[in-house]
Amino acid sequence: MHKIIAKASLSPQIIRLDVAAVRIARIRQPGQFVIVHRGGDAERIPLTIADADAEAGTITLVIQVAGQSTCELAALNPGEAIANIAGPLGHPTELIAAGRALCIGGGVGVAVVHPIAQGLKRRGVTVSSIIGGRTREAIIFEPELRRLGEVIVCTDDGSYGRRGFVTDAARDALAAGGIDIVYAVGPVPMMRAVANLTRPLGVRTIVSLNPIMVDGTGMCGGCRVSVGGQTRFACVDGPEFDGHAVDFEQLMDRLTTYRDFEQRALAACQEGDCKLGRR
Amino acid sequence: MPAQAPEVRRANFAEVNLGLPERIALLEAERCLLCKDPKCVAGCPVGINIPRFIQLLTEGKLPEAAHCLLNDNPLPAVTGRVCPQETQCELECIRGYKGLPVAIGHLERFLGDWARGHAQRPALEAAPPTGKQVGIVGAGPGGLTAAGELARLGHQVTVFEALHKPGGVLVYGIPEFRLPKQIVREEVARLERAGVKILCNTVIGRTYTLAELRARFDAVFIANGAGLPVFMNIPGENLKGVYSANEYLTRANLMGARRSARAGTPILTGRRVATIGGGNVALDAVRTAKRLGAESATIVYRRTRKEMPARAEEVLHAEEEGIQFEFLAAPVAIQGDARNWVTGLQCVRMELGEPDASGRARPRAIPGSEFLVPCEVVIVAIGTRANPLLAGTCPELKLDSRGGIAVDEQGMTNLPGVFAGGDIVRGAATVILAMGDGKRAARAIHEYLRRPVSPARAPAERITP
Ligand SMILES: Cc1cc2nc3c(=O)[nH]c(=O)nc-3n(C[C@H](O)[C@H](O)[C@H](O)COP(=O)(O)OP(=O)(O)OC[C@H]3O[C@@H](n4cnc5c(N)ncnc54)[C@H](O)[C@@H]3O)c2cc1C
Ligand code: SF4
Ligand code: FES
Numbered sequence: 001m002h003k004i005i006a007k008a009s010l011s012p013q014i015i016r017l018d019v020a021a022v023r024i025a026r027i028r029q030p031g032q033f034v035i036v037h038r039g040g041d042a043e044r045i046p047l048t049i050a051d052a053d054a055e056a057g058t059i060t061l062v063i064q065v066a067g068q069s070t071c072e073l074a075a076l077n078p079g080e081a082i083a084n085i086a087g088p089l090g091h092p093t094e095l096i097a098a099g100r101a102l103c104i105g106g107g108v109g110v111a112v113v114h115p116i117a118q119g120l121k122r123r124g125v126t127v128s129s130i131i132g133g134r135t136r137e138a139i140i141f142e143p144e145l146r147r148l149g150e151v152i153v154c155t156d157d158g159s160y161g162r163r164g165f166v167t168d169a170a171r172d173a174l175a176a177g178g179i180d181i182v183y184a185v186g187p188v189p190m191m192r193a194v195a196n197l198t199r200p201l202g203v204r205t206i207v208s209l210n211p212i213m214v215d216g217t218g219m220c221g222g223c224r225v226s227v228g229g230q231t232r233f234a235c236v237d238g239p240e241f242d243g244h245a246v247d248f249e250q251l252m253d254r255l256t257t258y259r260d261f262e263q264r265a266l267a268a269c270q271e272g273d274c275k276l277g278r279r
Numbered sequence: 280m281p282a283q284a285p286e287v288r289r290a291n292f293a294e295v296n297l298g299l300p301e302r303i304a305l306l307e308a309e310r311c312l313l314c315k316d317p318k319c320v321a322g323c324p325v326g327i328n329i330p331r332f333i334q335l336l337t338e339g340k341l342p343e344a345a346h347c348l349l350n351d352n353p354l355p356a357v358t359g360r361v362c363p364q365e366t367q368c369e370l371e372c373i374r375g376y377k378g379l380p381v382a383i384g385h386l387e388r389f390l391g392d393w394a395r396g397h398a399q400r401p402a403l404e405a406a407p408p409t410g411k412q413v414g415i416v417g418a419g420p421g422g423l424t425a426a427g428e429l430a431r432l433g434h435q436v437t438v439f440e441a442l443h444k445p446g447g448v449l450v451y452g453i454p455e456f457r458l459p460k461q462i463v464r465e466e467v468a469r470l471e472r473a474g475v476k477i478l479c480n481t482v483i484g485r486t487y488t489l490a491e492l493r494a495r496f497d498a499v500f501i502a503n504g505a506g507l508p509v510f511m512n513i514p515g516e517n518l519k520g521v522y523s524a525n526e527y528l529t530r531a532n533l534m535g536a537r538r539s540a541r542a543g544t545p546i547l548t549g550r551r552v553a554t555i556g557g558g559n560v561a562l563d564a565v566r567t568a569k570r571l572g573a574e575s576a577t578i579v580y581r582r583t584r585k586e587m588p589a590r591a592e593e594v595l596h597a598e599e600e601g602i603q604f605e606f607l608a609a610p611v612a613i614q615g616d617a618r619n620w621v622t623g624l625q626c627v628r629m630e631l632g633e634p635d636a637s638g639r640a641r642p643r644a645i646p647g648s649e650f651l652v653p654c655e656v657v658i659v660a661i662g663t664r665a666n667p668l669l670a671g672t673c674p675e676l677k678l679d680s681r682g683g684i685a686v687d688e689q690g691m692t693n694l695p696g697v698f699a700g701g702d703i704v705r706g707a708a709t710v711i712l713a714m715g716d717g718k719r720a721a722r723a724i725h726e727y728l729r730r731p732v733s734p735a736r737a738p739a740e741r742i743t744p
Contacts, residue, residue: 023486035480037443041535043543044443069543084443086480214534214544217441217482218666219451219506220526226517231510236668250517253619257519261545 106186419447
């Protein structure tokens with residue numbers, strides 16, 4: 001059992017949970033994730049470890065309500081618990097040792113970018129971040145990232161920061177030159193757009209993929225993605241891959257496999273007894 | 280063996296076989312000739328003393344019979360249901376030379392179930408505590424058997440399991456209709472009462488490394504199974520509607536997809552489901568598909584019924600349930616619509632040629648014989664390989680050419696004090712072989728730990744996931 005220690009609402013649809021997980025808090029590295037299973041009939045879902053406090057023995061999970069499972073997790077309150085958390089899973093991020101890194105995050109992907117930026121900063125790498133969301137409310141982890149370096153905020157509707165997509169800001173940043181590596185995490189179209197931007201420039205680009213997972217240990221193959229024409233299991237071979245080699249179309253397509261189910265379940269869940277924030 | 284009627288059971292997940300009534304079991308036991316040189320025992324991969332427990336059964340001494348059986352095999356209620364008896368003990372049974380062999384599997388199951396239901400189930404005597412600690416990786420039949428044996432020998436045992444429930448393939452792979460999960464839960468509870476600690480959600484290679492386990496335990500047993508699904512590398516395998524059998528069965532069994540209205544795990548059901556393969560895994564998947572409502576559920580297998588490696592009873596049950604079979608057919612591509620949903624499985628007809636290394640006829644494609652099996656879901660059940668997760672984080676562990684863990688006759692790896700067994704050593708094999716390995720490793724670990732000088736161990740740090 002993993003007790004919820006703290007809960008905060010980062011935006012109307014994004015919840016932050018600090019959860020007790022002593023071992024994982026101590027050893028997790030940037031880029032790694034956990035498989036969370038609330039208990040009972042719940043689904044097993046992968047969630048990135050957005051932050052951790054080794055001393056307090058807690059990890060931070062950032063949850064965007066997108067289906068029944070995330071809806072139910074987001075409804076948990078401090079004092080309640082998550083039955084099963086396995087991890088840390090996946091390979092840690094390949095962090096460069098020196099130089100300049102550009103970290104690009106979209107939506108809830110900013111939560112994944114945060115530990116990467118932290119890891120880079122700790123190594124003495126110069127970090128700048130571009131983060132985006134649809135509106136001002138959707139921008140998360142801005143203060144945390146500001147502590148690590150320069151941050152450019154973009155919103156689709158211009159309600160905060162620069163109006164437009166993160167790729168527009170990224171184009172400008174890349175044009176200025178001097179960037180050794182790009183880390184991009186967010187919705188698949190965003191990662192694809194960033195990869196397309198950096199490919200002709202020859203700037204190495206790491207993306208973190210979010211396919212559907214079940215076990216997270218390489219046992220089911222449900223998380224398979226095509227990278228450089230080869231089938232890889234994101235949970236054990238990834239989740240981060242060379243963005244220039246990933247077949248994003250296939251990933252996007254496979255992510256829609258259960259869309260009908262998810263939308264029905266989400267509707268039922270939001271109407272039912274687990275409405276966001278209460279039981 | 281009495282069973283649920285096919286037209287009833289193909290719509291439910293309750294166990295197909297209903298078990299022998301005591302009267303019938305005793306009559307069947309009477310058929311045993313109690314051979315002096317019992318061939319059945321030679322046919323049993325773990326050498327269970329079959330005529331002995333059958334004799335006790337005929338004498339009506341059920342507690343003694345159960346005790347005798349449990350002494351050789353801690354999970355008779357499991358193996359009585361899933362062992363391929365027709366290629367093991369029952370194949371060798373003298374009675375089978377003329378007429379039917381003794382139904383050893385059914386008797387084993389009968390006694391296993393009897394012991395479950397009776398508090399008189401005799402506890403196996405346990406040795407006094409030795410103060411030694413053993414860590415086990417994987418809570419499948421191999422790991423659980425080793426845990427039970429080691430606990431009985433007086434060692435303190437901790438089992439690390441990656442998933443949120445112990446049992447391995449017994450819980451995530453083999454469906455309820457063949458092996459009720461209650462049996463696994465009871466065995467796990469029994470082990471916990473005997474002092475075995477089981478830590479779920481703990482992935483060795485990630486949560487802890489093998490090196491850490493070696494530092495904290497006097498010995499380690501690895502039984503992490505052969506969980507890596509193999510795909511065919513044919514076009515269309517990444518279309519929506521293509522599953523590995525592991526994924527399909529895990530969703531249905533472990534995660535309970537569709538078991539209740541609240542089940543959070545989705546599964547694509549499909550009006551027509553094609554399953555590729557001829558083993559137990561393929562049959563479990565296709566019969567699950569039928570139970571989840573498929574109008575047609577088809578096995579596509581490149582050889583014939585005779586060569587199917589599945590248990591004979593499962594093939595029979597599948598036929599009774601209306602599963603269709605495309606024998607002598609091999610998939611060449613999976614077809615999809617404009618939105619990348621599966622629409623069919625393109626196959627080619629095969630014919631059987633010369634026997635291959637395994638002695639089975641080698642199938643050959645007949646040119647120009649392509650045909651389509653229309654379907655919405657394709658399940659790939661052509662085998663599994665060693666999962667590289669653990670070995671990948673421990674380069675000093677010696678592997679064999681297939682990526683499995685290499686062991687000596689004692690079941691020890693190249694690392695002193697680290698033993699391995701079950702599917703990770705043998706490749707996808709059987710429950711009873713994994714259990715046999717667990718038992719052998721437990722004995723070998725016991726010997727290893729009794730050596731005068733034990734290797735130095737770091738002061739025990741608390742292990743919590
Ligand atoms: C669908 C299906 C049907 C089958 N039917 C039959 C049958 O009828 N009869 C028969 O005899 N055999 C059958 N088999 C084969 C049989 O189940 C296996 O041979 C047997 O389970 C192997 O046991 P094991 O203990 O070696 O591994 P497993 O049962 O695979 O257990 C391994 C365990 O280790 C865990 N694990 C893996 N990696 C790690 C890690 N890094 N850290 C911690 N834990 C880890 C896994 O989660 C799993 O729980 C079937 C297999 C399948 C898939
Ligand atoms: S071979 Fe058959 S008849 Fe002989 S002891 Fe074994 S089960 Fe009985
Ligand atoms: S989630 Fe099952 S193999 Fe990756």
